Amino acid sequence: MYECLLQPVDLGPTRIANRIFNPPHGTTLGHKGQVSDDLIAYHEARARGGVGLIIMESMTLHPSYGFEEAFLYAGDDRIISGLNRLAVICRKHGTAVFGQLFHAGRGVRLSHDGSRPLSYSASDVPDERYRVIPVPMSTDMIWEIIDSYASAAGRLADAELDGVEILASMGYLIAQFLNPHTNRRDDEFGGDLTNRMRFLREIINQCRLRIGKNKTLGIRITLDEKTDKAMPPDEIIEVCRRLETDNHIDYYSVISGSSAAPEGWVHVFPPMAIKQGFVIDDAARLKAAVDKPVLVAGRINQPQMARSVIAENKADMVGMARALIADPEFVNKFASQRADEIRACIGCNQACVGHRLAHFPISCIQNPLSGRENKLGEIRSVAAGKRIVVIGGGPAGMKAAAVAAQRGHYVELHEKTSRLGGQVNLAEALPGRAEFGGVTTNLQAELSKYQVRVFLNSHLDEPRLLSIKPDRVVIATGAKTRLPEVEVEGIDLVDSWSVIRGEAAVGKNIVIADWSCDWSGLGLAEKFACDGHYVRLYCGGSVAGESIQAIVRDHWIGILHRLGVEIVTYARFSGAVGGSVYFQHMTAGEAIVCDNVDTVVSCYAARSSSECDWVEQIADISAIKVGDALAPRTVEEAVLEGLNSVWNY
Numbered sequence: 001m002y003e004c005l006l007q008p009v010d011l012g013p014t015r016i017a018n019r020i021f022n023p024p025h026g027t028t029l030g031h032k033g034q035v036s037d038d039l040i041a042y043h044e045a046r047a048r049g050g051v052g053l054i055i056m057e058s059m060t061l062h063p064s065y066g067f068e069e070a071f072l073y074a075g076d077d078r079i080i081s082g083l084n085r086l087a088v089i090c091r092k093h094g095t096a097v098f099g100q101l102f103h104a105g106r107g108v109r110l111s112h113d114g115s116r117p118l119s120y121s122a123s124d125v126p127d128e129r130y131r132v133i134p135v136p137m138s139t140d141m142i143w144e145i146i147d148s149y150a151s152a153a154g155r156l157a158d159a160e161l162d163g164v165e166i167l168a169s170m171g172y173l174i175a176q177f178l179n180p181h182t183n184r185r186d187d188e189f190g191g192d193l194t195n196r197m198r199f200l201r202e203i204i205n206q207c208r209l210r211i212g213k214n215k216t217l218g219i220r221i222t223l224d225e226k227t228d229k230a231m232p233p234d235e236i237i238e239v240c241r242r243l244e245t246d247n248h249i250d251y252y253s254v255i256s257g258s259s260a261a262p263e264g265w266v267h268v269f270p271p272m273a274i275k276q277g278f279v280i281d282d283a284a285r286l287k288a289a290v291d292k293p294v295l296v297a298g299r300i301n302q303p304q305m306a307r308s309v310i311a312e313n314k315a316d317m318v319g320m321a322r323a324l325i326a327d328p329e330f331v332n333k334f335a336s337q338r339a340d341e342i343r344a345c346i347g348c349n350q351a352c353v354g355h356r357l358a359h360f361p362i363s364c365i366q367n368p369l370s371g372r373e374n375k376l377g378e379i380r381s382v383a384a385g386k387r388i389v390v391i392g393g394g395p396a397g398m399k400a401a402a403v404a405a406q407r408g409h410y411v412e413l414h415e416k417t418s419r420l421g422g423q424v425n426l427a428e429a430l431p432g433r434a435e436f437g438g439v440t441t442n443l444q445a446e447l448s449k450y451q452v453r454v455f456l457n458s459h460l461d462e463p464r465l466l467s468i469k470p471d472r473v474v475i476a477t478g479a480k481t482r483l484p485e486v487e488v489e490g491i492d493l494v495d496s497w498s499v500i501r502g503e504a505a506v507g508k509n510i511v512i513a514d515w516s517c518d519w520s521g522l523g524l525a526e527k528f529a530c531d532g533h534y535v536r537l538y539c540g541g542s543v544a545g546e547s548i549q550a551i552v553r554d555h556w557i558g559i560l561h562r563l564g565v566e567i568v569t570y571a572r573f574s575g576a577v578g579g580s581v582y583f584q585h586m587t588a589g590e591a592i593v594c595d596n597v598d599t600v601v602s603c604y605a606a607r608s609s610s611e612c613d614w615v616e617q618i619a620d621i622s623a624i625k626v627g628d629a630l631a632p633r634t635v636e637e638a639v640l641e642g643l644n645s646v647w648n649y
């Protein structure tokens, strides 16, 4: 069925076993700028899972840019041995490995010690994300950096990687030279396209000289930066055409978005609200203009879509960064007719991009083993299975049940409602969030694969529980909604969960009192506005959606702006009388009054369910609480604790 995805393809001198590649993604699994055992284990899992090509995360190469805590550093020879170890291990599984070279130019926020950095670019034009004013590079510095690219490429070749990719995209240094908005130079590196391309061309020429003809050399390029100061896609295509005539480049990898402004940044790490496969048409445009292979990535998380990209000749390879973070076995699964077992990435950005941008090792909310391969190892079967009862069918309970059953235990999962999923069922009901339901679908697939006995509408009491004779009980009963303790008179105050469930009605003029600053306030604001209500979102934080991943939040705030939702921040809900709702400014301490309100919808702290606390009192049962039953948090912690609760049991 996926035959076309399993065909080899040549990227210059390197034959790649199939059409799926793992695009570069910063993992924060390196250590002090070097390849670590954690990083090797991470990539080996994907190589074992069948991916044809791994393009490793951005490596920095010059002291003018680079954090050793966050990036691998290819600016000296220490990088060689670790890269070599990684490449040799991945190649044993038939996977080729390239390294990506990177300089951010002005795109840097902090220095190594937390102070404001000195950043360098073509000219002193600042951007709208980092707000650092770059120092224009001297000609000597430009040649020094070109030389650093070549030396770094040489180190990658010395490490026996199969190829080198130059990041020329996303508004970073090379793109800053290409773009006349950021390149105001009047020397040989600025002015017309030929001059603005000189930096990139020299880098390519020097890298090719250094690595020779036996290694692949590619570039990552953005056709559509999605910012108002972007280079026109036609001009980027012209850049690629000219590179074709130089004949040093073996492939073009197309991406979208830019680091220079929020709307561009959102497209570099596209959240679930952005259309799947949104870069494919850009790739197809470039493919029509060049002869060398074109690679594409961006919200492609299903083999069906990948197949159509290849079958329709829109690109030569399909990249899946987050899809492989969520499921390293992705390729093996579709290649062996098990596509329905794929744990599809839902584009939530929480544990991958979210961890990365906070400088923590990446993982996946659905797959806690991701990024923890070296620490946790693989799931181990037990010699003698025990009897495990899981109470609660949300993500924590489902994960605990699936892992326990996979290990060889007899597992029953009891859910008191008629549906698995817990709070995921609320999140997926909001506009643009349907994909979130994938968490439940994926976990359900694991439950059935490992033959967990699932009982819906099941209320366990002590005699019934004891009759099952469990050795361990996992209490995953989740949380309950609650209202804030404020005075409310003569106006409807309803909680967000009841509204999403359709159990509470709302009037025309709605104020959302959003203590949580998470998906519930943003999602309800969008839903109400789409349904024609007048919506005011009052948030108890410095920005709406402060508790969720910044890119998801930024995109959502844009949607709310378009819908005319009024957003007020630093607002502490203090009560409501008649048609007026009262807030207190959280730093000024002054009252904020909101008039003509029909309904206040509260997004407030949930409370752990204590309905099965009695289980912990039963002497002969080992009971363990997980997820929101322990303390209300997010799906990520629920799934991780579900796994941990049975990992060594």
Ligand SMILES: Cc1cc2nc3c(=O)[nH]c(=O)nc-3n(C[C@H](O)[C@H](O)[C@H](O)COP(=O)(O)O)c2cc1C
Pocket (backbone or CB within 6 Å): 023, 024, 025, 026, 027, 057, 058, 100, 167, 220, 255, 268, 269, 270, 297, 298, 299, 300, 319, 320, 321, 322, 323, 352, 353, 356, 362
């Ligand atoms: C955690 C994370 C880190 C990333 N770091 C890089 C990087 O170092 N270099 C790069 O070119 N792209 C980077 N990207 C972008 C990915 O290569 C890819 O283009 C993007 O995630 C969209 O593809 P996907 O939908 O398959 O995840 C990163 C993506 C993620 C999720």
Ligand code: SF4
Pocket (backbone or CB within 6 Å): 322, 323, 325, 326, 344, 345, 346, 347, 348, 349, 350, 351, 352, 353, 363, 364, 365, 366, 367
């Ligand atoms: S955390 Fe979310 S976006 Fe990231 S890989 Fe997992 S499902 Fe995908």
